[in-house]
Amino acid sequence: MSRGIPFSAVVRSEWTRLWSVRSTWWATAVFVVVVGAAGALAAAGTDTAERAEVAVQTALIGFGFGQLALLVVGVLAVTAEHASGSAVATLVAVPRRTRLLLARTVVVATWCLMLGVALVAACSLAARTLTAVPGGVDPTDPEVLRTLGLQVGAAGLVGVLGVGLGAVLRSTAGAVGLGTALVLVLPPVLALSGPRWAERLSQALPMLRVGQDAFFSVPTSWPVGMGVVAAWAVGAWVIGAVLHERRDV
Amino acid sequence: MLSPVIELEALTKAYRSKVAVSDLTVTVHPGRVTGFLGPNGSGKTTTMRCVLGLARPTSGTTRVLGRPYRELAHPMRRVGALIDPRARHPGRTAAAHLLALARSNGLPASRVDDVLELVGLSEVAHDRVRGFSLGMGQRLGIAAALLGDPDVLLLDEPVNGLDPEGIRWVRELLRDLADEGRTVLVSSHLMSEMEDTADHLVVLGRGRLLADVPMADLLGAHSAVRVRSPQAPVLAAALQRAGATIELQIDGSLRVEGLDPDQVGDVAFLAGVRVHELTRVTASLEAAYLTLTGDEVEYRTAAR
Numbered sequence: 001m002s003r004g005i006p007f008s009a010v011v012r013s014e015w016t017r018l019w020s021v022r023s024t025w026w027a028t029a030v031f032v033v034v035v036g037a038a039g040a041l042a043a044a045g046t047d048t049a050e051r052a053e054v055a056v057q058t059a060l061i062g063f064g065f066g067q068l069a070l071l072v073v074g075v076l077a078v079t080a081e082h083a084s085g086s087a088v089a090t091l092v093a094v095p096r097r098t099r100l101l102l103a104r105t106v107v108v109a110t111w112c113l114m115l116g117v118a119l120v121a122a123c124s125l126a127a128r129t130l131t132a133v134p135g136g137v138d139p140t141d142p143e144v145l146r147t148l149g150l151q152v153g154a155a156g157l158v159g160v161l162g163v164g165l166g167a168v169l170r171s172t173a174g175a176v177g178l179g180t181a182l183v184l185v186l187p188p189v190l191a192l193s194g195p196r197w198a199e200r201l202s203q204a205l206p207m208l209r210v211g212q213d214a215f216f217s218v219p220t221s222w223p224v225g226m227g228v229v230a231a232w233a234v235g236a237w238v239i240g241a242v243l244h245e246r247r248d249v
Numbered sequence: 250m251l252s253p254v255i256e257l258e259a260l261t262k263a264y265r266s267k268v269a270v271s272d273l274t275v276t277v278h279p280g281r282v283t284g285f286l287g288p289n290g291s292g293k294t295t296t297m298r299c300v301l302g303l304a305r306p307t308s309g310t311t312r313v314l315g316r317p318y319r320e321l322a323h324p325m326r327r328v329g330a331l332i333d334p335r336a337r338h339p340g341r342t343a344a345a346h347l348l349a350l351a352r353s354n355g356l357p358a359s360r361v362d363d364v365l366e367l368v369g370l371s372e373v374a375h376d377r378v379r380g381f382s383l384g385m386g387q388r389l390g391i392a393a394a395l396l397g398d399p400d401v402l403l404l405d406e407p408v409n410g411l412d413p414e415g416i417r418w419v420r421e422l423l424r425d426l427a428d429e430g431r432t433v434l435v436s437s438h439l440m441s442e443m444e445d446t447a448d449h450l451v452v453l454g455r456g457r458l459l460a461d462v463p464m465a466d467l468l469g470a471h472s473a474v475r476v477r478s479p480q481a482p483v484l485a486a487a488l489q490r491a492g493a494t495i496e497l498q499i500d501g502s503l504r505v506e507g508l509d510p511d512q513v514g515d516v517a518f519l520a521g522v523r524v525h526e527l528t529r530v531t532a533s534l535e536a537a538y539l540t541l542t543g544d545e546v547e548y549r550t551a552a553r
Contacts, residue, residue: 004322005355013353020345021338080338086346088303088336089393092328093353095302095319248304 038062074162116155167240383410
């Protein structure tokens with residue numbers, strides 16, 4: 001007898017689950033429209049920029065709000081299963097739960113990364129055509145590439161964060177609410193509240209805009225920002241996986 | 250006898266406020282339909298969930314085909330299960346729901362069309378399941394259970410919500426699957442659903458095992474002989490001397506327990522009593538079941 005079902009089969013199955021519900025397509029459409037429109041408007045409203053990566057960063061402004069849609073995709077991939085009861089059918093078919101959650105995460109992260117790549121390409125094109133920069137916006141400029149790459153990476157991580165929070169809370173409202181607070185509401189609120197400790201705390205939250213332009217928040221260097229986002233995503237995922245393994249359906 | 254396929258050993262599952270299943274030791278064998286009976290809340294579903302690895306036992310073990318369910322290499326090819334007819338995303342189509350399950354076990358996509366055809370849902374394959382009735386949900390659940398052409402089937406209340414044609418179809422399906430040598434465990438809270446289907450019964454009450462018997466034995470244990478005679482008092486005395494328990498019925502006949510019809514006839518002949526009617530009375534399964542579970546009902550209606 002063979003050694004069991006290959007991981008790729010579970011991934012294909014999760015891919016079928018992702019595309020076969022409308023919520024995925026709605027969230028994707030929201031993401032594309034919000035990020036694309038914000039990028040075009042921001043680039044059009046910025047006549048000139050000193051350096052190429054500044055022009056590109058401005059055009060990426062829509063990721064700040066738009067990535068909430070990716071958070072929702074990640075959360076729903078888990079919570080819709082539990083809310084509808086389909087987790088029962090899924091877990092009878094794939095009783096090895098961490099493997100299942102991993103396959104689901106691979107699918108969600110891949111989807112978010114692909115959307116991230118498509119949208120940073122569109123936004124950098126907007127910056128290139130609509131904002132005047134000495135020497136122009138060269139997409140192969142390392143500074144520009146790093147800015148775009150950070151945004152794509154953050155898009156993938158926010159999907160993972162969504163899966164993790166969904167697995168921890170098992171409630172759509174709870175996980176989307178907490179996710180929104182962590183990535184969008186708390187960082188600027190803490191940053192604006194004044195005390196030094198609040199500022200430090202806001203830097204330790206997973207802001208969606210990684211890098212120097214921290215979206216109404218306290219800036220951090222990009223390696224620190226990326227590390228913070230990754231730590232939150234992985235941390236939430238690991239806690240979610242442990243709970244998923246232990247809890248009854 | 251063939252070796253057991255489903256084994257429960259001292260299974261106990263306690264929730265915060267109550268013990269759902271208590272020290273349950275049962276084995277389920279292939280080639281027959283095992284009816285899993287009990288009133289609502291007696292622990293049938295909890296037991297099945299533990300067998301399928303959906304719930305962790307508080308203590309005790311469950312095994313399917315010799316190992317814990319979570320360790321099966323190809324779960325759907327070995328075991329098919331219907332636990333909850335609503336176990337599906339309302340926004341997904343029937344075909345997509347089954348395709349995701351098939352792919353997760355490396356089953357060919359063609360199996361989806363096969364099982365949809367088998368359960369009679371081909372025409373609504375590409376409809377979202379939101380609009381499905383309970384009966385259609387049951388059929389979809391049965392389709393999912395059959396996807397991997399499994400050796401073992403666990404079905405929790407599969408005929409709930411089905412129309413009479415659907416109920417007959419499920420009965421015949423279970424019969425056929427068992428005759429092919431598969432193991433079929435099917436739960437119900439209605440004895441009448443088991444009468445024509447099950448070969449063996451496992452009866453639960455308040456999470457405890459009440460009976461684990463072949464269907465025929467349960468019926469036999471509660472059967473009696475009805476005898477009518479113009480000399481009833483003489484016959485009753487003779488039968489009592491022969492060790493039977495006698496009950497005088499409202500129509501003047503005697504209900505005899507403890508002797509079979511041949512013995513009752515012989516006693517009457519020796520006593521020189523004329524007999525006008527001699528019949529074996531098979532207790533309805535329902536009555537036998539109520540006798541068993543009478544004290545073990547979890548949610549009893551208040552006496553009026």
